[in-house]
Amino acid sequence: MQTQNIGLIIIAGIIALVIALFQYMYKAKNRTKRNLFFAFLRFLSVFALLVLLINPTFRKNTYYTEKPTLVVSVDNSSSIKHLNQDQQVSQFVNQIQTNKELKERFDIKYYSFSDDLKDTISLSFNQKQTNISKALDNLDQIYKNSNAPTILVTDGNQTYGRDYQFRSNAYKQQIYPVIAGDTIKVTDTKIQQLNVNRYAYLKNKFPVEVILTYSGTENINTRFEVKSGRNMIYSQPVSFSKENNSKVINFTLAASNAGVLQYNATLIPVDNEKNKVNNSKDFAVEVIDQKTNILLISDMTHPDLGTIKKSVESNERRSLTIIKPSEVKDIDEYQLIILYQPNARFRGVYEKIENVRKNRFTITGAKTDWAFLNKIQNKYRQEITRQTEYYLPRFNANYGTFLAENIGFEGYPPLIGTFGEINVDFSHDVLLERNVGNITTNEPMLVTIEDNGLREAVLLGEGIWRWRAQNYLDNKNFESFDDFFGKLIQYLASNKRKSRLNTISESFYYGNASIKIKAEYFTKNYEFDRRGSLNIVVKNKDRETSQTIPMLLKNNSYEADLSSLSSGNYDYTVIVTGENISRSGSFSILDYDVEQQLLNADVTKLRQVATNTEGKAYFMDQNSVLIRDLIEDQRYQAIQKSKENIVSLIDWKYLLAIIIFLLAVEWFMRKYNGLI
Structure with missing residues (x-):
């Protein structure tokens, strides 16, 4: 017990004794044994009450034994089943689960993994990625x-993912790989990789690159073929040897019809080849008959111009031309005009845009002539201060004109813009707002405007080249920034009227990819509606089967994950419950299982992982050896630990019961003796 508690209890005892003696002995006219008994009862009740208030405690040490944890993580991907190792893996796990010595030595935790880690040992061996x-x-x-x-x-x-061999260098535990799969090298030919652009243009030719590999010792001759349906469209003989065990074939195919063109590439298997699945691969190309042409007009050179061009042309369906205001002649062939920091030299450009009614994207900055811009158009006005300011972006999650995602704008560098108040006079939707340092403002940085069928966006700040650079530093690629900018360009380059329900999907998906269809649903005022109940009806056109799947709200869109669908051609319809609104589309899923392209276990990498972490690699038939080594390893010892707890000396419930009992006895005794 703590020293402070002992002192308080002694003081409580003295106070209780003084109160009892004062009431029943000092003030009493006749001192009898009965007074002494009453004093004793009062002493106990007051003392118990004071102890209840003090709540004395003491330290209690609890000793327990902590066993080391043994983590059992099992590959649940379909390659295990494809290599005929599913039963052996299940038996291995069962032997671990039933071994009493391991249970006594370790606290065993089980996990399975494929594309993600799961805290379950339910094994199906049907996952498509590892x-x-x-x-x-x-x-x-x-x-x-x-x-x-x-x-x-x-x-x-x-x-997919980072190379686990190098990742294991930073792993803090010992790893004991148990190798599942055949380690004997057998004769095998396969399509190692096929590279093709996702889009092509009508009446053009698109390039295809194929990497073919061979595992074996003999000289062989075979043939590589590409078919579209039953039609052979490309064929080439291929020879391999032990030394010359790979080939790279480059060829072009004609984009003769608009739409999705599906092809099958096949490397004819040699005799007695064990794995023939990796000799064939489906691929597709979407052929489009129109390219989006965009014109960027600028009177200066600036890093933003190159950034805009690279971002726009990251999608092969778009091209961007950069010219000066004095060079503008015919703008009818362009679907969108980008005006970069306009000044008085842009007067003729604005007149042409108004005459042909073109959508435009205006980017302003430190050198923008706002006196001219305020006069030449009437949709927005900037206070003229002749001063500049650094503005930080802030994403507006309630933006609903088109589907946009926050790509990390809060961590992006500031843009340079004109200091002063900005007013937008037409119906608009703010995509990005701007902050000044740590000061949050309600002023727009990036705003979209629709007026009488025309669309316009205004970016109030220069320096977006820093945004694209920051995106690369954050993600090691430009994809998310280019995708965000591309959606803005797509919206501005289109003249399609706004709908209350829009769907977003690809024309085709590969079977190993994530298949997600998104939908945007708006109120009658074209504000994003989070209260909607959306379902998607997916129909397999080949099997004439259909299923209905609810769409889940995610950020500012509704989403359905269709990754479980098998390969084939599908139609879909998104329906809003309670509304007479629906949108339909179609897509194809190409048959491709990357897990079935693999023939042998990667023994070299797994052994290196064991070396990197001071562990040891084993094969499936070395279960007993692994168990013995783990039990005998002196690094894994149970540790006795102590835990100190502060515990109350007496439970307050018992003390309260004692106090009530003592006061009750005292009251009845006083009543019985006529003292009340």
């Missing part, structure tokens, strides 16, 4: 402060 590196990342976070050796049951074949 990301071993991500599984190690998650386990490293879970057991970063523990002694937790890891058994990694896998074939070592990773389909």
